[in-house]
Amino acid sequence: MDVIPVSKTSTKAVGLDYKSDGLYMDSNGIKADMPKYYRKNSKKLVKEQRRLSRKTGSKKKETKSNNYLKQLKKVNKIHRHTANERLDFLHKKSTEIANQYDVVCVETLNMKAVANKGFGNGKATVDNGYGLFLQMLEYKLHERGKYLVKVDKWYPSSQLCSNCGYRKKLSLGERIYQCSCGIHIDRDYNAAINIKREGLRLLYC
Numbered sequence: 001m002d003v004i005p006v007s008k009t010s011t012k013a014v015g016l017d018y019k020s021d022g023l024y025m026d027s028n029g030i031k032a033d034m035p036k037y038y039r040k041n042s043k044k045l046v047k048e049q050r051r052l053s054r055k056t057g058s059k060k061k062e063t064k065s066n067n068y069l070k071q072l073k074k075v076n077k078i079h080r081h082t083a084n085e086r087l088d089f090l091h092k093k094s095t096e097i098a099n100q101y102d103v104v105c106v107e108t109l110n111m112k113a114v115a116n117k118g119f120g121n122g123k124a125t126v127d128n129g130y131g132l133f134l135q136m137l138e139y140k141l142h143e144r145g146k147y148l149v150k151v152d153k154w155y156p157s158s159q160l161c162s163n164c165g166y167r168k169k170l171s172l173g174e175r176i177y178q179c180s181c182g183i184h185i186d187r188d189y190n191a192a193i194n195i196k197r198e199g200l201r202l203l204y205c
């Protein structure tokens with residue numbers, strides 16, 4: 001496989017910022033969210049799992065009742081269905097990006113740390129499959145002779161102004177990055193631009 005020569009002017013590059021409540025925001029301001037049907041099924045799964053926990057047989061020493069086994073079948077079916085949908089979506093998105101760009105810059109994430117950060121949405125974070133998505137992206141880019149550049153997780157992508165380089169800390173609730181240079185931009189969009197810039201810097205140096 002020939003590797004596509006990376007030139008600064010002709011390279012199609014993109015930066016992706018991880019989103020705990022979706023999948024990512026890219027450096028063009030385009031958001032990739034898990035599809036609605038996936039969210040709907042996830043909710044359904046939680047509901048049916050709760051039902052299962054109330055059936056006789058859900059506790060360790062109980063004999064499993066017929067109702068329990070019936071409910072377990074139902075839960076497993078939704079589980080499989082949801083997992084397949086998620087996988088399809090991640091494949092679709094990673095193929096799309098690998099076809100469209102020559103260089104993809106991402107942040108390496110400590111998924112465990114993200115999940116335990118205490119946003120109250122730890123489960124959503126673990127479930128959204130970003131780690132899996134990055135693996136898919138890596139081999140699909142590699143197959144095409146393209147590049148995945150991993151930016152260090154300590155790089156302050158969300159703190160830097162993507163326009164002037166000024167650095168400040170945003171609180172978790174602040175969704176807009178505002179700077180005295182005049183920029184007024186979505187927080188994740190700003191981070192994705194910084195990730196792209198840093199990734200390209202790493203690639204060329």
Ligand SMILES: [Zn+2]
Pocket residue numbers: 161162163164165166179180181182183
């Ligand atoms: Zn600025």
